[in-house]
Amino acid sequence: MTPKIVTVAAAVITRPDGSFLLGQRGEETFYTGYWEFPGGKVEPGETAHDAVIRELEEELAIKVHGARPWIVRRHLYEHAHVTLNFFEVYDWTGEPQPLVHSALAWQRADALEVGPMLPANGPILKALRLPRRFGVTHAHEIGVNAQLSALDTSLAVGLQAVVIREHALPPSTRQAFAREVVARCRAVGALAIVGGDAALAAEVGADGLQLTAAQLADASARPGFEWVGASCHTRAELERVAELELDYAVLGNVRATPTHPGKAGIGWEQFHALTRDLPMPVVAIGGLRESDMSDARGAGAHGIAAVRSIWGR
Template sequence: MNGGRSATSTIHVVAGLLLDRDRIFITRRPDGRHQGGKWEFPGGKVDVGEAPLDALRRELHEELGIDVQEATPYARSRHAYPDLAVLLDVWRILRYDRTPHGREGQEARWAEVSELRPSEFPAADRPILRRLQLPALYAISDVARLGQDLFAERLLRALEGGVRLVQLREPGLGPDGLLACATKMSALCHRFGAKLLVNADPELAITAGADGVHLSSRRLKAMRARPLDPDLWVAASCHDLEELRHAQAIEADFAVVSPVMATSSHPGASPLGWARLSELCRAVSLPVYALGGMAPRDVEQARQAGAHGVALLSAAWASDFGSSVKGLRG
């Protein structure tokens, strides 16, 4: 992956995800090479005429000294660097023999997935890392309906139950009220290792100490580039393919598509349905959450449609919600 290539040439690269509960095995690229010093998912180039799985087995044997017995496709990522374009073909390793190590002298280690920083990885690897870090559920605040005191109680219960990704969306609070609410919610979420995204101006989200911003479809349309650095989260609300493609173009980390089913919060909206959601998910590479009439039990159907998980509004703050989300963190 060194220089001397035109910007239009594309290199097909395979990478393997070796996971052990919440840990993943990563290696560091040698200094002096393309993206030198960055951490990456181990793998390498696919030779001409070589099947991706065969390339994966060969590369991981050469780099890590393991023999891959079973692997399944996980995701693909495309990125154009100034000197070359990369198609990253990522596989999840299900079974392998021997102990992985840096067989070629490269630095290698097991790391907690949640603690990895996208800025320390090549740009082509970052969407894969973000996908690994996303939980199955995305809870959207409902302060307007519940009131701040009851919502704070329900949020605490949800966090205790395992919710790890929350959006603060309260347009009725106004900038000052939203900032105060976001600051309190951010501190509470961080006590549990959860991430808070604020549906507001990106600067307000940062001032509140939140982990990122959730762009409304209106804000998304006005964006011409990613509004925050890679170590902060950027999500977007989308309703059609054009918006999804724009979210992908500005390098959003994930999108929320709605309404998938009929919902009381938008009674006049025509639901997309599972079939259309599946078509939209196939058309883009960024992770998608299904929103609209969703419950935790819909995670499996959403994943069958190609989504990463489900986003919840009123269902997220039911009194028994915490007990219904255990086992749905990944």
Template sequence: MASGIQRESSSPVRVVAAILVRADGHFLLACRPPGKPYPGYWEFPGGKIEANESGRDALARELHEELGITVIHATPWLTREFHYPHAAVNIQFYRVTQWLNEPTAREKQQLTWQSIKNITVSPLLPANQPILRSLALPSVYVISNASETGEVQSLEMIDSALQSDVKLLQVREKNMPSARLADFAMKILEKARHYQASVLINENIAMAQTLGADGVHLTSAQLLKAATRPAVNWCGASCHNEEELYQAASLGVDFVTLSPLYPTRSHPAMPTLGWQRFSTLIRNYPLPVYALGGMSMIDLDSAQEQGAQGVAFMRTLLHI
């Protein structure tokens, strides 16, 4: 949970874990050797954070000790708590995308590079299992905007985005009549399936289920009223503050958007977060977060440096 969101006091063991990601998208898993708890289980490399040590320092130390690598670039990602029979752990996950030296097993562990679409090893350490689902999410989340561009141009823009390897789309058309919305969404679904991309429908759970969409994106009002997670494959939610972030984590949605970072045409009077507030809200948060509001591809690196999954946008779709 984010530092301002956590509502229970506990003293779990603080741990850091690394998602080492190669340019081809494969990530590194290590098998725990005999003599350690859960021998034979696969995990993301890492270890305990020592007293007076930051997460980044622990990450660098552990990866050098275990794998013989020097971290060049790492960004914070998720923080999750897990209760094993012998201990509770608080795991800070980092995405590591640049390092020196080829990882080698320095502690008698086995190593393997895996693809999220084809995991060939098991069992995975229980605390790491939920991370695989989050790893399947892309760094860009595109939202439709036919109310401003018109349906024809919106579909052309979405087709162009899919050709540019966008893999996650949201159909969000607040003012479109239901029948037209269903037809518009089906056209997007047909395009997306050709590119193996996922499509979520904003707010309308029944339509998402009827059309066979990949999921639903809850409004913040829906989120606060929800008692259970909708029965869909992927569930996102719109958040703007600490209360909504807490509810999203409690409900168990797959990811959230947090907005607005900057002023937008659709919400011109809404107070903006800015990167400092955004970073504070998602620090130690358990779910992937997309930065939304005045975002474009040039903001992706900044968003991930603050701990975000990536960026979400609609009006800058032409500039992908």
């Protein structure tokens, strides 16, 4: 029998401390006892955004005042082919009540205390572990010592992801610098990701690798790192990230930037259009500052990356 097609709106309801809400499926449902992100079917004539607002009122007795589109996952169950439109719900009123779930639990992606997760929801947990702010190093411009000093300051105030992108440094200097960045990130639990050099990433024990667009085009399989992303500029490149099941993409440039002189930015409207309905988080880059975070998230970005503005802050 051909599985039926179902479209679902699912909610990642977050609190200021970074925790999110999960519900345990009740009896007389598929996957009884499994945990899931709250939500439900999109009704005919209804948008996914409208559906998530309605479902959370029906399931949890809360009123949603702010929900951002995030990622779209597809999963083939025995009974249905499900498309899940995930929204980040960041503003609501009311205390969540288990009106349809057998239990509710506030959880953190890096310390999950309930299980098992509904299969379609499992990959979302890793996406929620991905930091919202990426600092991209430019020691080749400002000097190694200045970059390490800026790194220390940024890590001290909460930066959780660093991309080491230093092709212009001499090989021995680049390796020593990368080792130092990895050590300093590891000391505070931040991710250290090497840009465009898998051999260097493996040699210094980095947490991950970020492919260039050219490397993405040549890749036939996902590289063997815990975290793998790619720099993208087109929809086709973003879709290739999805095909390889990479963890994230970085898309830009959103605004004009010294890194790409003479190249106009795509702007938030085009960013949103390029990133619609993708199954992985997309980080925005290109002339961005901390003050751009709200606009970025509103356009569907997971967060922002910056080469200059993020350091020392």
